[in-house]
Amino acid sequence: MSTNRESGNAGRSIVPRSVKREVDDKLAFHLAMRAHDLTARGHAGDAEQIAASEFGDLARVRDECRTIAGRRDHQQRRTRFLGELARDVYFALRLLRRRRAFATIAVLTIALGIGAATGIFSVVDGVLLRALPFTEPGRLVAIWITQPRLATDPVLARYARSTVLGSEDYFALRDYNTSFRDVAVWQRGSAMLVEQTGTSEVRTVDISASLLPTLGERPVLGRGFLPTESALNGPKVALVGYETWQARFAGDSAVLGRRVMLDTTSYEIVGVVPKGLRLDRSKEPPAFWLPALQSDYDQPSHHNRSFMAVGRLKPNVSMEAAQREAGRLMRGGASDSSLGARVEDWQHDQTSDARLPLLIMLASSGLLLLIACVNVAMLTLGEAAAREREFASRIALGASAGRVIRQLLAESLTIALAGALLGTGLAWALIHTLVALAPSQLPGIDTVGIDLRALAFAIACATCAGVVFGLTPAFSLLSSGNGTSIRIGAGQSSRTARRTQRGLVAAEIALSLVLLLGASLLTRSLFTLSTVDPGFKPANVVAVRLRMSQTFPSDDALRVAFYTAMNARLGELYGPAAVSAGEYVPFSGTASSAPTQVESRVYDAFHPPPSTEQRGVFPGYFDILGIPLHAGRSFTPADAMGMELVAILSEAAARRDFPGESAIGKQVKYQGKWRRIVGVVGDVRPSHLERDGTPAIYVPLAQYPMRGVAFIIRTTHPPAVLRPAITNVLRGITGDVTLQSVDAFPSLVSRSYAEQRYRTIIVGVFALLAALLATVGLYGVTVRAVARRTREVGIRVALGATPGMVTRLMMNDTLAGALMGVVVGLPLALLLVRRISADLFGVTPQDPVAVIGALMLLSCVAVVSSALPARRAGKANPAAVLAGE
Amino acid sequence: MLANNRDRLRGTLDVLVLRTLSWGPRHGYAIARWLADESADTVHVEEGSLYPALYRMEERGLIASEWKASELGRQAKFYKLTAAGRKHLRTETASWMEFAHAVTRILQPQP
Structure with missing residues (x-):
């Protein structure tokens, strides 16, 4: 009983009024009838109560x-x-089968738009949106030291916001913080894995014992590191990456307790980290995880900052509070009072460089999708205009306007969903291309794929698209006065439909203009960037990088002996003048700087000696790399160990340290020793073309041999040919050094702007597709307009209009729409591209070349696509046209 | 127990209504009158409970309704049996008879 009443009450609100009234009427009828009967039987007074x-x-x-x-x-x-829907879909399918050309073009167009949008969305989703695969990823934060003082330093500016931590910073944070549940540090590395079958380079990562607990991860086998293991002279234990465990140890649980030889140290494997676990979302998970902080070099006394840090915030602690506290702790032991800390969402921090480029790509794919929609709307409108008579008669026969709209919507949604299906296939292919071509700057890109989220996105896109391009023609048709259409007949188009058509042309041109302008700006920017003079001549020079094992002698004389021997052997192969060596060669991804002092300045805590890029080089280095000598002399073999200490400054360093005077002959203090400056060379951009050349000091390698030496060879041989020859040479000299890489300098330089090229190519392809769609769309519109007006054309020609006049007349509608599109689109485009100005190099968002280029391309599109069909109309034979009518 | 009684009553009411309609379409009030007149005191049903039963059977597809003019000239909903309703009536009648027969046999004083 009570259940019924409850359901009755609960249901009352959703019961339609018509149903309520029907029930009430029925019950009232019963009571009235009964009262009527009772009255007839004599219960006149109390009939109703009874x-x-x-x-x-x-x-x-x-x-x-x-x-x-x-x-x-x-x-x-x-x-x-559902019944009506099924009927609508059935009708739609039948119709589409009848108009196969229309359906094919429409589905392909939508598939193109949805494919592009879904593909890019998947990438954005995978890289930016999807949470990191750790428990409570929102509480994980990156911790950096900030050094605001460095913001204006040409060499060290990149450290101003993001300096890695030293062990002293880590210990301070670990021992005294109140904001973090856990704090951990790590450091990327690589090692030569020595096996019986040979040696190979593997990725490693040094981690503090707290790292896995911070992330909320546990080894799938064995154990993690103990705090006593990631400490000075801790035991040599290692975790193996899941993938490496599978590949090299066949997933055997007996791996625990086994030993691996990394460089010259034997490690005991104590655990296996979970599948796919990695800290920086670069393409490959590390093969081995080693305990950090074991070497003397990593102890606080060395003030060596080289650790990335991650923390897990305690509940209810805000990032700002954690940042304030971390800043205080960082300043604790340091003399620099301007030191601070930056605490930022870990994922956000990892993807900050990728965000703007990805959003640019997403926006451009969205524009392409919109353009595709407009295109199909134009197509559908044209198609619907030809069906005016059908709709008019259906309405005359009693179909409501709503039914007709639903019919049109069913058709457009059917097209859109078919497009989405095909588009998802396209997206799948696109993603494969995107992932394969992706530069390493896109973290996590390798995990990107088509999943349910992408599918949902595609379907959402399709639904919106279907509604947009279905409703536009529907409303245009209905507002054109459907009742009169019967009389007008299909031969003439209504004014509203033409106006809508013109609006769609305008929208298409405006959207295309935004995309084309963006693409041409990016292209111009890329072109400007790629033609920047790096300060040296990369053509026909290769960089040969070596890997020194732990046993490589630390004795300067032995090192110099090795470098000299290697130089001589390579000189025998490729010509003595074509071979040299240098530390931290440009665009090799490594750089190093040291403070330098000059005699005439006084330095103190507030005015520390400035940082200068340091490079030790062999004679011939400047010649082979084509770095111009501006003053003084180059190094010679005479600048050897035990001889006078000399140095060469780069132009920027000379200008900074000796403004308004010649640097030649002056003294500069470098690594604790005074050196006489013997020359000044041109500036070299160290790693990126968009960054200016930095102040640099060059010293003879023979006088200051470090470990990061690369040999440079002027040769026309490709790296693949050089590699075996150089490996041979190395083997003949020492076993402590292996070949790390052989790269042609031009490819090193172009790799430095791979990301810019990537995004430019993608946006550029989208823009070209947009131009193609616009061409097809405008062409279709004009063809239809011409077809609709054949009779008018016939009369005009009969009355003496020339073919030229007819052509112009037929083009007018399309061109008017296009012009309107430019008028609306240009300010819009200029406004929107301002948002990418941070990503442009050497061009302003209003760059006239880009603007004019985009406009010219679009003008060509508009004129060509409308002139072709219009000319055909102009050539029409009036007699034939009128007879055909 | 109460629920059981209610269910049995409801089931019985349904069969009675179907039986009423087996002679031809009629509206709710007419069904109510017939039930009241025929079974006067034996099966006492509040007239109101007829209506939910009608809606429920309509929902189950046992009866169908259409608007027609009633005796008083007002529009009223006339119910008629559907094929499913006819079948339901047959099976329910049979099972009721069987039930009644069994109960009767048990209750009959043994000679």
Whole structure:
């Protein structure tokens, strides 16, 4: 009993009023009839009361009836709706089969738009949106030291916001913080894995014992590191990456306790980290995880900052509070009072460089999708205009306007969903290309793929698209006065349809203009960037980088002996003048700087000696790399160990340290020793073309041999040919050094702007597709306009219009729309591209070349695509046209 | 127990209504009158409870309704049996008879 009443009450609100009234009427009818009968039997006075009492609980009965009737009504509506939907879809499919050309073009166009949008969305989703695969990823933060003082330093500016931590910073943070549940540090590395079958380079990562607990991860096998292991002279234990475990140890659980030889140290494997676990989302998970902080070099006394840091915030601690506290702790032991800390969401921090480029790509794919929609809307409108008579007669025969709109919507949604299906396939292919071509700057890109989220995105896109391009023609048709269409007939188009058509042309041109302008700006920017003079001549020079094992002698004389021997052997192969060596060669991804002092300045804590890029080089280095000598002399073999200490400054260093005077002959203090400056050379951009050349000091390698030496060879041989020869040479000299890489300098330089090229190519392809779609769309519009107006053309020609006049007349509509599109689109485009100005190099968002280029391309599109069909109309034979009517 | 009684009553009411309609379409009030007149005191039903039963059977597809003019000239909903309703009536009648027969046999004083 009570259940019924409850459901009755609960259901009352959703029961339609018509159903309620029907129930009420019925019950009232019963009571009235009964009262009527009772009156007839003589109960004149109390007929109603008797009727009511016989009836029982009126309110309960009413509620119960309403609930049942409401439920039934709902079911009926749904059945009716589904039935009509099925019919609509059936009609739509039949229609599309009949108009195969229209359907094919429409589906392909939408598939193109949805494919592009879904593909890029998947990348954005995978890189930017999807949470990191750790428990409570929102509490994980990156911790950096900030050094605001460095913001204006040409060499060290990149450290101003993001300096890695030293062990002293880590210990301070670990021992005294109140904001973090856990703090951990790590450091990327690589090692030569020595096996019986040979040696190979593997990626490693040094981690503090707290790292896995911070992330909320546990080894899938064995154990993690103990705090006593990531400490000075801790035991040599290692975790193996899941992938490496599978590949090299066949997933055997007996791996625990086995030993691996990394460089010259034997490690005991104590655990296996979970599948796919990695800290920087670069393409490959590390092969081995080693305990950090074991070497003397990593102890606080060395003030060596080389650790990335990650922390897990305690609940209810804000990032700002954690940042304030971390800043205080960082300043604790340091003399620099301007030191601070930056605490930022870990994922956000990892993807900050990728964000703008990805959003640019996403925006451009969105524009392409919109353009595709407009295109299909134009197509559908043209198609619908030809069907005016059909719709008019259906409305005349009693179909409501709503039914006709639904019919049109069903058609457009069918097209859109078919497009989405095909588009998802396209997206899949696109993603493969995107992932394969992706530069390493896109973290996590290798995990990108088509999944349910992407599919949902595609379907959402399709639904919106279907509604947009279905409703536009529908409303245009209906507002054109459907009742009169019968009289007008299909031969002439209504004014509203033409106006809508013109609006769509305008929208298409405006959207294309935004995309084209963006693409041409990026292209111009890329071109400017790629033609920047790096300060040296990369052509026909290769960089040979070596890997020194731990046993490589630390004795300067032995090192110099090795470098000299290697130089001589390579000189025998490729010509003595074509071979030299240098530390931290440009664009090799490594750089190093040291403070330098000059005699005439006084330095103190507030005015520390400035940082200068340091490079030790062999004679011939400047010649081979084509770095111009501006003053003084180059190094010679005479600048050897035990001889006078000399140095060469780069132009920027000379200007900074000796403004307004010649640097030649002056003294500069470098690594604790005074050196006489013997020459000044041109500036070299160290790693990126968009960054200016930095102040640099060059010293003879023979006088200051470091470990990061690369040999440079001027040769026309490709790296693949050089590699075996150099490996041979190395083997003949020492076993402590292996070949790391052989790269042609031009490819090193172009790799430095790979990301810019990537995004430019993608946006550029989208823009070209947009131009193609615009061409097809405008062409279609004009063809239809011409077809609709054949009769008018015939009369005009009969009355003496020249073909030229007819052509112009036919083009007018399309061109007017296009012009409108430019008028609206240009300010819009200029406004929107301002947002990418941070990503442009050497061009302003208003760059006239880009603007004019985009406009010219679009003008060509508009004129060509409308002139072709219009000219055909102009050549028409009036007699034939009129006879055909 | 109460629920059981109610269910049995409801089931019985349904069969009675179907039986009423087996002679031809009629509206709710007419069904109510017939039930009241025929079974006067034996099966006492509040007239009101007829209506939820009608809606429920309509929902189950046992009866169908259409608007017609009633005796008083007002529009009223006339119910008629559907094929499913006819079948339901047959099976329910049979099972009721069987039940009644069994109960009767048990209750009959043994000679």
